[in-house]
Amino acid sequence: MLRVRVLVIQHDHICLPGSVGERFAERGYELAVHQVVEADRFDTPNVDTDFPDPAAFDAVVAMGAPWSAYDHDAVGSWVLPELDLLRRADAESVPVLGICFGGQLLALAHGGSVDRSATPELGWAEIDSDDDALIPSGPWFQWHYDRWQTPAKAREVARNDSSPQAFVLGRNLAVQFHPEMTSEILAGWFAAGGTKDAAAFGLDAEDVRRQTRERDVANRQRAHRLVDAFLDRVATGDEADAGR
Incomplete structure (x- = not known):
């Protein structure tokens, strides 16, 4: 049986692949997790890391992170090499799914920009999609203070009043929200400082x-649908062909 592998770039110890990783595994993918920042460096995350060669994998998933993609003083030691990895993956036709911070990195890697959002999003928020079979409209979990400007060559797929929410570029799919979210993952986020962030934003953590x-x-099912659409439409190059 042919082995297929997905490189999961997990930027810290709390942003886990959750329902997204689960669906990749159900689809026959072996998950190779590369964690960038270990738990004991969470407060000093400007670490050095040796990223694997993306060409050795059949897909890449770039997960979320609590830092800003443009804060090179905090995380530039590995953000800049990761941007190179994402460009190499594109050059080698290795499909990439970027989630929140990972989506912002995809934007930066392909000519877009990332800056502070005037309307940060924390908690559950509605998005509007042009293609519900690819990115279902409705409520998705959000936790971001930054937003991307969609690359000129990309096709924006979803948005809301706060920010662009998804784009396709070649075999790359970026989403601003967190399809992987589960109540177990959220507990880890709150334990690592999310409760304080929620309160500062005016949210009731218990709510x-x-x-x-x-x-x-329901979110697990929607996450599985999103992964299926990524693998069946974006990763195959069908969406890139359709956009020509």
Whole structure:
């Protein structure tokens, strides 16, 4: 049986692949997780890391992170090499799914920009999609203070009043939200400082926990649909062909 592998770039110890990784595994992919910042360096994340060669994999998933993609003083030691990795993956036709911070890195890697958002999003938020079979409209979990400017050559697929929410460029799919989210992952985020962030944003952490628990099953199903669409449409190059 032919082995297929997905490189999961996990930027820290709390932004786990969750339902996204689960669906890749169900689709027959072996997950190779490369964690960039270990738990004991969470407060000093400007670490050195040796990224694997993306050409050795059948897909790449770039996960979220609590830092800003443009804050090179904090994370430039590995953000700049990761941008090179994403460009190499594109050159080698290796499909990439970028989630939140990972989506912002995809924007930067392909000519877009990232800056502070005037309207940060924390918690569950609605998005509007041009293609529900690829990016379902409706509520998705958000936790971001920055936003990307969509690369000129990309096709924006989804958005809301706060920011662009998804784009396709070649075999790359970027999403601003967190399809991987589960109540278990959220507990880890809150333990690592998310409760304080929620309070500063005017959110009741217990209410966000409750909403997430209530949406666990439905969000898992939507995450699986998104991964399926990524693998069946974007990773195959069909979306790039359709955009010509």
